[in-house]
Amino acid sequence: MTTDANLELDDMKEIIGDFLIETDELLHSLDTNLVKLESAPDDLNLLNEIFRAAHTIKGTSSFLGFEQVTTLTHKMEDVLNKLRKGELKVTPVRMDVLLESLDLLKQLVEMVRSGHIESVDLSGILAMLEVQMEGGAAPGTTIASPAATVAQPTTAPIRVMESAAKDQPASFDKTTAASPVRPGAEKKVVDQTIRVDVNRLDSLMNLMGELVLSRNSLVQTVGTINKDEVGGLHAEKLNQAAASVNYITTELQMAVMRMRMQPIGKVFSKFPRLVRDLSRDSKKQIDLILTGEETELDKSVIEEIGDPLVHIIRNSCDHGIELPKVREAGGKPAKGTIKLDACQEGSNIVIRIQDDGKGLDPDAIREKAIERGLGTRAEIEKMADRDIFRFIFEAGLSTAKVVTDVSGRGVGMDVVRTNIEKLNGQIELDSKRGAGTTITIKLPLTLAILQGLLVEADHEVYILPLSSVIETVRTEQSDVSYINQRPVLRLRDEIIPIINFASCLRGQGNAVALAEKPYVVVVGLAEQKLGINIDRFLGQEEVVIKSLGSYLGTTEGVAGATILGDGRIRLIIDLIGLFNLARRKR
Amino acid sequence: MSQTILVVDDSPTIVKFVSFSLRNSGFEVVAASDGMDAIEKMSHLSGDVDLVITDLNMPNLDGYGLIGTLRQNERYRQTPIIILSSEDGEDDRQRGMEVGANAYLVKPFKSALLLDEVGKFLKK
Numbered sequence: 001m002t003t004d005a006n007l008e009l010d011d012m013k014e015i016i017g018d019f020l021i022e023t024d025e026l027l028h029s030l031d032t033n034l035v036k037l038e039s040a041p042d043d044l045n046l047l048n049e050i051f052r053a054a055h056t057i058k059g060t061s062s063f064l065g066f067e068q069v070t071t072l073t074h075k076m077e078d079v080l081n082k083l084r085k086g087e088l089k090v091t092p093v094r095m096d097v098l099l100e101s102l103d104l105l106k107q108l109v110e111m112v113r114s115g116h117i118e119s120v121d122l123s124g125i126l127a128m129l130e131v132q133m134e135g136g137a138a139p140g141t142t143i144a145s146p147a148a149t150v151a152q153p154t155t156a157p158i159r160v161m162e163s164a165a166k167d168q169p170a171s172f173d174k175t176t177a178a179s180p181v182r183p184g185a186e187k188k189v190v191d192q193t194i195r196v197d198v199n200r201l202d203s204l205m206n207l208m209g210e211l212v213l214s215r216n217s218l219v220q221t222v223g224t225i226n227k228d229e230v231g232g233l234h235a236e237k238l239n240q241a242a243a244s245v246n247y248i249t250t251e252l253q254m255a256v257m258r259m260r261m262q263p264i265g266k267v268f269s270k271f272p273r274l275v276r277d278l279s280r281d282s283k284k285q286i287d288l289i290l291t292g293e294e295t296e297l298d299k300s301v302i303e304e305i306g307d308p309l310v311h312i313i314r315n316s317c318d319h320g321i322e323l324p325k326v327r328e329a330g331g332k333p334a335k336g337t338i339k340l341d342a343c344q345e346g347s348n349i350v351i352r353i354q355d356d357g358k359g360l361d362p363d364a365i366r367e368k369a370i371e372r373g374l375g376t377r378a379e380i381e382k383m384a385d386r387d388i389f390r391f392i393f394e395a396g397l398s399t400a401k402v403v404t405d406v407s408g409r410g411v412g413m414d415v416v417r418t419n420i421e422k423l424n425g426q427i428e429l430d431s432k433r434g435a436g437t438t439i440t441i442k443l444p445l446t447l448a449i450l451q452g453l454l455v456e457a458d459h460e461v462y463i464l465p466l467s468s469v470i471e472t473v474r475t476e477q478s479d480v481s482y483i484n485q486r487p488v489l490r491l492r493d494e495i496i497p498i499i500n501f502a503s504c505l506r507g508q509g510n511a512v513a514l515a516e517k518p519y520v521v522v523v524g525l526a527e528q529k530l531g532i533n534i535d536r537f538l539g540q541e542e543v544v545i546k547s548l549g550s551y552l553g554t555t556e557g558v559a560g561a562t563i564l565g566d567g568r569i570r571l572i573i574d575l576i577g578l579f580n581l582a583r584r585k586r
Numbered sequence: 587m588s589q590t591i592l593v594v595d596d597s598p599t600i601v602k603f604v605s606f607s608l609r610n611s612g613f614e615v616v617a618a619s620d621g622m623d624a625i626e627k628m629s630h631l632s633g634d635v636d637l638v639i640t641d642l643n644m645p646n647l648d649g650y651g652l653i654g655t656l657r658q659n660e661r662y663r664q665t666p667i668i669i670l671s672s673e674d675g676e677d678d679r680q681r682g683m684e685v686g687a688n689a690y691l692v693k694p695f696k697s698a699l700l701l702d703e704v705g706k707f708l709k710k
Contacts, residue, residue, distance in 0.1 A: 011606045019599040052596075055643060059672040060599040062694040 016112070019060055021195070023109050026053040028269065030102055034095065035272040041090035051080045057105070068120055069108050075129040076101050088135055092280075097128045099273075198299070201260055208256045209449055209544035213563050215249040216541060218242055220565030253542075257298070257446050264342045264349070265293030267306045271313055271340065278317040285335040286321050288313075292342035297349050298446040301423055305351070305443065308419040312353050312439055313338065315413075320357030320437055330434060332356065347451065347467055351441040360431040362388045379483070384493065389429045390527045393417040417526040421576050424468055426524040442524075444468075450545065452562070452572065454538035455521060458502045463543055463562065463572045470522045470529065472537065477516075489520055489531045496522060498531040499582045501573075505557050525575045530582055541565065545572055557581050589708050590614040590633060594624040594640040594652060595670065600693070604639060604670070607697035608704070621647025625655060628662075637707055638667045639700075642678060650685050657686040666707035670695075 033050045040046060054077045061069035076098060082088040104125055111117050222242040227235040268290050279286040297305070321327075321336035328334050339354040362385040369391045370377050380388070392413050420427045425443040444450070444467040451466035473479075473491065480487055480498065487498040498520060520531040543562040548555065559574035591613050595601045598619070605615040616631065618624035621644060628635060638656065642649035649669060656662040669682045672693040679690045689703050 008610075011610075015599060015602050015606065018602050022597060022599050052643060052645070055672065056597050059693050060597050062672070063600060063603055065694075 016064060019064055020109065020113055022060065023057055026057055027102070027106055027109065029053055031273050032269045034098055034102065035276050037090060038092075038095055038276065044084065047080070047084040051077065051084050054080055066108070066112055066117070068117075068122060069105065069112070072101060072105055072108065072122055072125065075126050075133070076105075079129055079133045082133060082135075088132070094132050097125075097132050101125055101129060196259075201299075204256055205260065208253055211249055212253060212449060212542050213544055215246055216565035217563070217567060219246050253449065257449075258296075260299045260446070261296035262299055262302050263293060264295050264297055264302065264305075264351070265290075267302060267309060268293050268340060268342075270306075271309070274310065274313060275317060275338065278314065279321075282318065283323065284317070284321055285324055286317055287335055287337045289337060289339045290341075291339070295342040295344055295349060297443070301349075301443055301446070304419060304423055305441075308416040308441070309340075309351070309353070311413070311416050313340070316353065316355040316357060316437070320355040320359075322358050344445070345442075347445050349443045349445060351443070352438060353441075354436065354438045356436040359433045359436050360389060360392070360429075361433060362431075365389070365391050386430065387495075389431060392429070393427070393527045420526045424465055424575065425526070426468070426470075427526050429527065449542055450572075452541050452543040453521070454541060454564075454570070455519075455532075455534045456536040456538055457500060457517065457532075457534040460501070461538060461568075461570050462501055463541075463570050464521060464523060464532070465572070465575065466540060468523045468525060468575055470524045473520050473522065473531075474518060475520050487533075489522075491522065491531075494529070496529050496531045497582065498533050499578075500533040504578060504581045523575060525579050528579060530579060532578075543572060588612055588614050589636040590616060590631070591704070591708075592616045592618065592624060592628065592635045592638045592640075594618045594621065594638065594644070594649070596620050596641060596644040600641070600670070603697070604700065607700060611701055611704075613704075613708075620644040621649065621652035621655070624652055634661070635665060637704060638662075638665055639670060639704075640667065642669060642671045642673065642682065650681065653682070653685045653687055668700075668703055668707075670700075 030050060030053050033046055033053070037043070037046055037050065054073050058070055058073035058077055061067075061073065079088065079094070079098065083090060083094075088094070104120075104122070108120065111120075219242055222238055225235055225238065230238070271290070272288055275286050275288040278284075316338050321338070322330070322332075324334035327336065337356050339352070341352045341354075343350055365388050366380055366383075369375065369388070370380050372394075374380070374391060374394070375383075393416070394414065417427065420441060420443075423443050425441055427442075428440045429437065430440075431437040444465070452463035453466045453469055455462055455464060473489070475489065479490055481490060482488070483495075489496045489498050500517065517533040517535050519534050519537065521534060522529055522531050524530075541564060543564070545560040546562055547560050548558065557574055557577035557580075559572045559577075561569050561571055564570055591608055593601055593604050593608070593615055594617075595604070596619050601617045601619070605617055608615050616627055616635065618627045621640075623646075624638075624640070625647070638652075640649045640652055647655075649671070653667055653669075656665065656667065666688045667686065668689045668691060669687045670691050670693055671678055671682070682690050688707065691700065691703060
């Protein structure tokens, strides 16, 4: 790094922080655009955009003295310049070399981020770029994975500054990778964004939570005021003030939440490259169609959802989509399609991954499940296909080789399930042999403030996260039957196990709970459903989860506590824990 | 009163680098991310811009376009303009000077060099 006599060290740090943010955005757009270029090799706008990204990285890195970054981008720029002038054509090999260079570039930037800049042997990749620039594929030039020669930074990369604003489409970013339309034309609006430290947003969110609790308390207290004691006029004024505080708090809460929202396109945009690489490796032809990239999710959810989606898409490519010949033999187009869609439904975000591959074989999974002892043969054979598919989220089952071979779902579905559980989300899988598989993921918009459903059971009030509640039913004893003395609810064509809080959380009563209360709340977590037997519904309230502290903090099935409007402390149910408890009781 | 310099570059890193150097030397800095943005920002300024530092390769309106536009405006006909470019080609330099720039610096440069160049046009 060059030091500059006219700049303070702190200034330099800030500038490098900015460089990293800017470069991340550019690398991101390069990633997306280079893959796009393969299918649109004559798109001059796209080529110019790619060229400019490389050019900018070259310029800024040279300023700050990151010579290796400059050298590499310089050579990439040379090739890109010839492409954009039409002196070279876009070929698969050329694209491979450019993408390899990009990968290496990313590693170099990671080194800058971690502060451990080591010398990397760039000669291999530079030579390959040189060959590409000369216009020829030198015979025998293979891609000898130059990335492998890079020493990985020893420490985990430290983000100099995480910026919530950096992925907003309206930042300095010129490319807006998430945008489905060709950028360039629409980028005329003057940018009006600032970057804010995430910690500040988090503390704002905390304060917001406290405000919501106080608001609840205020509204409830005002509601119980005795007009005759206070006087009609005062009571009226107080009422108005409380109503207005109530309204403003709700608006403010929405505004704060929106500040933390990021478009899911940020996650989606890395998938075209993933699918491209996978299909090239496996000699398959796969189209990836992205829709709903502008759908916004809380930052914390965005950070967690990437991995499960990678797993699912990888599975679709590896095992779902068949080889072109097989597809044609089956009367399908040679090119397979994976659709990835996101949209908002109420206070949930729904992500759907759909492929037109070979689908799952329910009978193979049935056999495997019986073999694993997940139920008796009679029970499992009676189960509907949709319930059978749930088994692939079981750890033991999804990693089993036979499932991989026969049904074509590889490892990692249990990992997917764990991730979705963590986010209090739900996952559902539907598949038709020969026609493909659809996976639907439902996630809450935000994790910080939750809509709670207040229910009463055995004279105790519990709060359930409303986003996980699928439905509430009034039960007749005739709807309840017992399998192995465990109560289950027959709800339309589904069979849902029933538990009650007392036996699950407090260990009271029979381990085998009797389902004799009048209501059942059906909750969903990842792929499973559970019915909770309760006495009464009390209402709905916005709650903020407070930890129980180390003394009580590890109680299974309890996520924490909250203060309700009436000032009382109530427990918030942790569904992951509850499902685990229920599984063990059963 | 301190003098105002307009810095135009589509790279926030470079804008910041240049701005810091200039501010440390006592100049006011107005930053813009491309030619269009620069014109927009200038139209909102109450006072005059005393000097313009601009990149060439930018989206929307590039450096040549910006310089051309400024030179057509009575108010900015004489304002000194320094080009910062990562192109070290004689063509670019010549074209830049033809559209009306006063100086041409090739990135990267030490801030001292930039300040020298600015000092040629602005007396503190």
